[in-house]
Amino acid sequence: MADIRPVRGTHDLYGEAMRRHRRVVGTARRTAALYGYEEIATPIFEFAEVFQRSLGETSDVVSKEMYAFEDRGGERLVLRPENTAGVVRAVLSNGLLQGLPLKLFYAGPMFRYERPQKGRQRQFHQIGVELIGAAEPLADVEVVALGSHVLEALGLEGRYVLEINSLGDPESRAAYRDVLVGYLEGHKGRLSEDSLRRLERNPLRILDSKDEGDRAVVAEAPRLGEHLNAASRDFFAAVLDGLGELGIACTQNPNLVRGLDYYTHTAFEFTTPELGAQSALIAGGRYDGLVGELGGPATPGVGWAAGIERLAMLSGEPPPPVRPVALVPIGPEAGRAAAGIADRLRRAGVAVELAFRGKPAQRMKRADRANACLALFLGDDELAQGAVKLRDLDTKDEETLPLDGLESALASRLGQDQDGA
RNA sequence: GCGGGCGUAGCUCAGGUGGUUAGAGCGCCAGGUUGUGGCCCUGGAGGUCGCGCGUUCAAGUCGCGUCGCUCGCCCCA
DSSP: OOOOOOTTTOOOOOHHHHHHHHHHHHHHHHHHTTTOOOOOOOSSEEHHHHHHHHOTTTTTTTIOOOEEEEEETTEEEEEEESHHHHHHHHHHHGGGGGSSSSEEEEEEEEEEEOOOBTTTEEEEEEEEEEEEEEESHHHHHHHHHHHHHHHTTTTOSSSOOEEEEEEHHHHHHHHHHHHHHHHHHHHHHSOHHHHHHHHHHHHGGGGGGOOHHHHHHHHOOOOOGOOOOOOHHHOOOOOOOOOOOOTTOEOOOOOOOOTTOOOEEEEEEEEESSTOOEEEEEEEEEEEHHHHHTTTTOEEEEEEEEEHHHHHHSSSSSSOOOOOOEEESSHHHHHHHHHHHHHHHHHOOEEEEEEOSSSSHHHHHHHTTTTTTTEEEHHHHHHHHTEEEEETTTTTEEEEEETTTTTHHHHHSSSSSSOOO
16 A cells, blocks of 8 residues: 555545546536526635635634635635635626626535545535526525436436425524524523534524434424514415425425525525435525625525535446447558557547557457457458458457448447446 | 544455464456457466554564544534
8 A cells, every 4th residue: 555645535536436426517517507507617715705704704614624724925715615605706706796697507626624424525526506696486496496407317316305494584584593592591401512502603503403402402492484574484485386386395394504604595405315424415595695795785696516426426337438449450561550540530539449559369358448349450451452340349240341431430330429428 | 623443465355262485356467369359277466464662482463552544423515
């Protein structure tokens, strides 16, 4: 074992894992395009302020999980722990608020300083969408539908559930928070240490504590849903109604809350029981407060993010790599001609593995290991006739084809786009 | 930051109660096969047994420490 290792919580992506990864991203990208979402790529690091302002100083992400550093110019920078803040920053930086609503898709690495475990790494990858500038419940519905569509397109039907809740508008949320804190203050003795800390910083989070004692207290706590004002209640009803129209099944989870400060109204998660402690596949919601928080004009937004590794782990057999055509030259004349023939074929869109090393048997072995579908046997005899012998490596059928027009003969014979991404 | 499990070849793993040159399967390289792959046969390369200290005549094996991986807690995708 070499003592040169990757940084804890990081992984090299290659082979099957890379192909799974590409499939997830490709599937999501194509699906998002069907809904009119255009791809955006923002830098993987931002000024620390971007995340501090958007996520809130007291969130776990900001207080203990950020990769923060100072560059040579003394700027305080952070490797992005999530991408919504960065996307909104880009929207503001580029004046994109002129063309609302904006529909954006992204994919890329995120960084959080946490102890790695199953489905959780320090560098991980997310796909996500943001719909900025639409305040209507139908926007929430479309965003959720897109998430559901991506999971279906990945072949994951039946392996996840959609949970949904409403945090209400800021007024409802603040009012409920006071009620909840009042109730919890009266039951301090029964709360876990963690929750006592949350009581100061982020009381809503106590609702989804896994501690048994906390759960007992929460079970009798005043319900968020009962403290929504009329507007918030109507909004949530419209979202549920819209999902119903689309036949998207969901269960209401009154204890589903968000750790991040900018969320309002809808909060949702697609969760799976198959990944141990990391059940969330897609998590998202409405963040009407975020754009303002980052210094822009009050602008509504809704979106979600999904962990690519988590989706990749669930998504079955990896797509196979492209099966090339193997070109097997035998003899000095053929050897000289081979590179040119390979070049012609590749320019015609045919993947070619040129087997130029060793005895004929070794060259065929190469072809086999490259998982070639066809071998083009090119000996000096064939070359003299201006032909190649084509061998189907699956069926062993052989036939002789003229070199002239070989590109089109092969192109039509081969199936297209074996890549899946 | 806290707790459990595990570190032997590129990969998956064997190596009763300590005992001589540390093994297998898969994979890799080559030969059997100088114009035809998969199967088969033969050979080869590849190991600081994670690292350090200790116990012992003797440590892959026992003890302590440490590093790493992994699963879980917190939190999250």
